[in-house]
Amino acid sequence: MEGLKVSNANLVVYLHPSKITRVRESVLRELSALLFKYNERFDGVVLAHEVISQSKSAKILPGVHPYFGVRLQAKLLLFSPKPQTLVEGKVVKLGKESIHVIVLGFSAAAITEEDIRKEFRYSSKHGEDVFASSSHKRHVIKVGSMIRLSVKRFDEEALHISGSLLPANTGCIKWLEKHNDDDSQLERIAKKRRHETDKHEPEHTDEGAHQNTPSLPKKSKRLRTD
Amino acid sequence: MGVEVANTNTTFTEMENLDFSDSEIVSFVRHSLQSALEGDSNHYNQLIGIMNSSYRLAPDEVALLSTGLKALSKAVFYIDITHHGKLLSAIFGMSLWSYGPDVMDALVELIIALAASGGDLVESCLQMLVSNFIPPKALLHNLSQPWCIKKKQQVLERVHSALMNIAKLVPVSPLMLEHIIPRRMPHLWSEEVLIITYVENMLKLWSNDLGRLVGSTMIVAVVDRLVDLDVEIGWDKILQDDSNKGIFEMELEVAPEDSKDVSFEVGKAASGSYSLAENVVAEQLDSLMVLMCEHLKSCADAGRLSEVFVTLLDSFKITVLKAYKSKFAQFVVFYACSLDPEHCGLKFANMLEKIFMDETDPLTRMSAVSYLASYLSRGRFISSSFVAGKLKRLVDWCLEYCHSRDGKEAIVNPEVHRVFYSGCQAVMYLLCFQMRLMVEDSHLKSLLHSMPLERILRHPLDPLKVCLPSIVSEFLQQAKAAHLCTVSDKFIFNNLLESDLSKAYGGIERLDMFFPFDPCLLKNCDRFIRPNFVRWSMDKTIYDDDKDGLSDDEIDMDFVDGKGEHALDDDMGRSFDDRELDLVDECAYSLNNMSFTPKSSNFLSPMQMPALLRPSTSPPGSL
Numbered sequence: 132m133e134g135l136k137v138s139n140a141n142l143v144v145y146l147h148p149s150k151i152t153r154v155r156e157s158v159l160r161e162l163s164a165l166l167f168k169y170n171e172r173f174d175g176v177v178l179a180h181e182v183i184s185q186s187k188s189a190k191i192l193p194g195v196h197p198y199f200g201v202r203l204q205a206k207l208l209l210f211s212p213k214p215q216t217l218v219e220g221k222v223v224k225l226g227k228e229s230i231h232v233i234v235l236g237f238s239a240a241a242i243t244e245e246d247i248r249k250e251f252r253y254s255s256k257h258g259e260d261v262f263a264s265s266s267h268k269r270h271v272i273k274v275g276s277m278i279r280l281s282v283k284r285f286d287e288e289a290l291h292i293s294g295s296l297l298p299a300n301t302g303c304i305k306w307l308e309k310h311n312d313d314d315s316q317l318e319r320i321a322k323k324r325r326h327e328t329d330k331h332e333p334e335h336t337d338e339g340a341h342q343n344t345p346s347l348p349k350k351s352k353r354l355r356t357d
Numbered sequence: 358m359g360v361e362v363a364n365t366n367t368t369f370t371e372m373e374n375l376d377f378s379d380s381e382i383v384s385f386v387r388h389s390l391q392s393a394l395e396g397d398s399n400h401y402n403q404l405i406g407i408m409n410s411s412y413r414l415a416p417d418e419v420a421l422l423s424t425g426l427k428a429l430s431k432a433v434f435y436i437d438i439t440h441h442g443k444l445l446s447a448i449f450g451m452s453l454w455s456y457g458p459d460v461m462d463a464l465v466e467l468i469i470a471l472a473a474s475g476g477d478l479v480e481s482c483l484q485m486l487v488s489n490f491i492p493p494k495a496l497l498h499n500l501s502q503p504w505c506i507k508k509k510q511q512v513l514e515r516v517h518s519a520l521m522n523i524a525k526l527v528p529v530s531p532l533m534l535e536h537i538i539p540r541r542m543p544h545l546w547s548e549e550v551l552i553i554t555y556v557e558n559m560l561k562l563w564s565n566d567l568g569r570l571v572g573s574t575m576i577v578a579v580v581d582r583l584v585d586l587d588v589e590i591g592w593d594k595i596l597q598d599d600s601n602k603g604i605f606e607m608e609l610e611v612a613p614e615d616s617k618d619v620s621f622e623v624g625k626a627a628s629g630s631y632s633l634a635e636n637v638v639a640e641q642l643d644s645l646m647v648l649m650c651e652h653l654k655s656c657a658d659a660g661r662l663s664e665v666f667v668t669l670l671d672s673f674k675i676t677v678l679k680a681y682k683s684k685f686a687q688f689v690v691f692y693a694c695s696l697d698p699e700h701c702g703l704k705f706a707n708m709l710e711k712i713f714m715d716e717t718d719p720l721t722r723m724s725a726v727s728y729l730a731s732y733l734s735r736g737r738f739i740s741s742s743f744v745a746g747k748l749k750r751l752v753d754w755c756l757e758y759c760h761s762r763d764g765k766e767a768i769v770n771p772e773v774h775r776v777f778y779s780g781c782q783a784v785m786y787l788l789c790f791q792m793r794l795m796v797e798d799s800h801l802k803s804l805l806h807s808m809p810l811e812r813i814l815r816h817p818l819d820p821l822k823v824c825l826p827s828i829v830s831e832f833l834q835q836a837k838a839a840h841l842c843t844v845s846d847k848f849i850f851n852n853l854l855e856s857d858l859s860k861a862y863g864g865i866e867r868l869d870m871f872f873p874f875d876p877c878l879l880k881n882c883d884r885f886i887r888p889n890f891v892r893w894s895m896d897k898t899i900y901d902d903d904k905d906g907l908s909d910d911e912i913d914m915d916f917v918d919g920k921g922e923h924a925l926d927d928d929m930g931r932s933f934d935d936r937e938l939d940l941v942d943e944c945a946y947s948l949n950n951m952s953f954t955p956k957s958s959n960f961l962s963p964m965q966m967p968a969l970l971r972p973s974t975s976p977p978g979s980l
Binding site: 167223224226227228229231233236237238239241243286288289290291293 | 433474477527532
């Protein structure tokens with residue numbers, strides 16, 4: 132999942148004089164008002180906040196209502212998807228024309244049929260709509276699947292993502308991870324064999340490296356299972 | 358889904374006598390939308406023509422419209438908010454009320470698809486659905502007809518289901534809905550049927566799954582509307598002709614022949630009586646209160662009253678408590694408390710106590726303590742031990758205040774110590790209702806006698822001189838009978854309802870005369886309140902026992918109206934359990950007990966306690 136970042140922000144929160152006895156609570160309330168809204172200054176949607184430090188002195192603004200400004204440092208969790216960012220979400224609706232996904236539980240994403248790579252073919256069996264890959268039969272996207280999609284456009288006001296399944300590294304996360312794992316495991320096995328052949332040395336020479344490498348029998352078992 | 362286009366449709370001559378498959382129609386629609394972007398608007402305009410047809414459609418036109426809508430829902434990604442504005446405005450201008458179930462389904466499907474297609478259209482889709490909460494004007498006065506009830510059911514079922522579906526596809530849509538629904542609420546002066554139908558929908562939304570997300574906004578919006586309507590009914594509207602008479606005094610003059618049906622009808626019968634009878638705003642408020650009470654009952658039955666009550670209390674704190682002498686809206690909270698006395702009932706009293714003790718704004722504190730005293734006095738569902746506990750806290754607070762002022766006050770200044778006086782008045786008012794009950798219980802009696810009431814009442818701040826004479830009189834009378842404190846003869850108020858001192862501490866807002874849970878005057882809403890409401894009854898006062906030599910009839914005569922009708926209510930003085938078990942015949946609703954106007958010049962003779970104090974009829978500015 133990309134598009135998430137933590138930022139440290141130096142903030143001044145202006146509070147109404149009536150909140151003088153409940154500064155901490157009021158500061159948190161003001162920060163909570165930022166949640167799930169796109170903020171240009173932070174260049175992202177604020178998903179969570181944590182006050183790290185708060186100044187004990189406040190600056191009083193002159194005026195009819197003497198608001199006072201509290202300086203504080205806060206950690207902000209931001210969601211800031213840009214084009215080509217890979218995000219993950221759950222499929223909530225699927226039809227021939229589109230796939231609808233919820234990302235991080237709050238952002239709606241829609242993928243139109245033009246943005247679904249040709250490998251995926253739509254079919255409806257026993258009342259269940261699915262997009263199944265013609266290259267990998269087990270790569271299936273249906274309602275409830277967790278998928279990885281590429282961001283085409285992000286509507287900051289409505290928090291709506293126009294997504295795409297055109298890049299090869301997009302699709303059903305479960306399948307992609309298994310597929311990537313298999314690939315990487317095969318790569319690792321091949322690499323190790325090459326390494327052993329080159330060195331012509333017994334297997335106990337590099338104990339630490341050996342410990343960090345998953346044992347072959349286990350890997351091959353997994354491969355067989357898969 | 359194939360459809361044959363009617364020969365009579367002149368705008369579709371090209372399509373005559375042709376059958377199309379679903380995918381062909383979808384392709385046609387997509388092509389029309391794309392062509393419009395390239396400047397060829399011929400087919401696009403045909404599409405708009407279909408969407409604009411709404412009245413008295415022939416079956417083939419219905420089929421065409423339904424097919425067009427379904428095809429559009431599969432081509433929503435081709436709709437451009439800038440270039441297809443006419444089409445979108447035609448779609449959003451459609452009313453579900455104008456069509457049959459097939460078109461309704463297709464239209465709802467399209468709206469859901471549009472909302473999910475992109476961020477730009479979500480708000481418009483929600484607005485379109487919310488606009489269907491209320492019927493078009495043509496149907497407005499037929500809503501009671503069976504066919505219209507069926508239509509209403511069909512439309513609203515689809516609207517609410519669509520809102521739910523959109524919320525599943527677009528998680529931020531409930532946030533938008535929270536802004537849209539209160540904003541589109543019919544104006545205060547709209548027809549009653551409009552507001553009622555709209556609020557029905559708000560409450561329905563509150564009940565379903567979306568309620569967890571938007572429920573609090575709905576509660577706040579409905580309570581706000583109740584308060585808006587409440588403040589529109591000024592006390593001056595309740596009291597019409599004779600500003601020197603209390604409303605209940607007027608009711609006494611018109612002894613109800615049928616005690617079942619009082620309030621509005623009584624008002625109508627009496628020339629120059631209060632005008633709620635023909636008050637459109639009051640009727641509207643009454644209907645909304647009934648809706649709200651029914652909804653709270655359904656929440657209680659579903660076991661989710663406590664979660665709703667939290668928001669209701671917040672709303673009460675923000676709007677009702679701060680409203681100037683709210684007359685009716687607070688009864689919603691009272692009813693909610695009666696539904697769950699163990700949790701909601703106690704929570705409400707605790708909140709009021711906390712506001713009185715901790716807040717800084719004197720007016721809010723005075724209001725809060727008025728609410729607390731009135732609530733504890735009137736709630737039949739509240740146990741005496743709980744009332745005694747709250748009473749003790751109030752007495753302790755008053756005593757502490759007295760200690761803080763010891764030796765400082767040479768001259769009594771009611772305005773400066775208004776919070777104190779309001780606290781003292783609340784104690785006395787509460788005791789007027791509860792003293793007999795407490796004296797009958799040995800534990801509570803000892804608690805009552807251990808309270809330092811006399812030290813407070815005899816403090817140089819002299820609350821007996823400042824608080825409302827009618828309450829002080831009644832309190833002293835009962836306190837004397839209960840040997841709670843000695844009564845000096847100097848407190849003879851000569852039937853004074855209010856004194857200059859009480860006016861002074863009540864301030865321009867006259868919070869000295871604010872007893873929020875006096876009997877509810879709204880006819881329909883009253884049936885929810887009455888079973889759990891304690892009305893003032895003279896024969897359950899403590900001194901009633903001391904009326905030696907008087908027959909029961911003679912005693913009753915002390916609180917009969919001019920025509921000699923007997924008061925029927927005797928809620929006071931019963932134990933909590935008795936009240937629970939004894940479901941009083943609700944038809945026996947006598948207004949006789951509610952008069953508070955002193956009939957005797959001597960306060961030591963039985964006077965009537967205000968069940969509902971006459972509100973000040975003087976304009977605030979003249980005080």
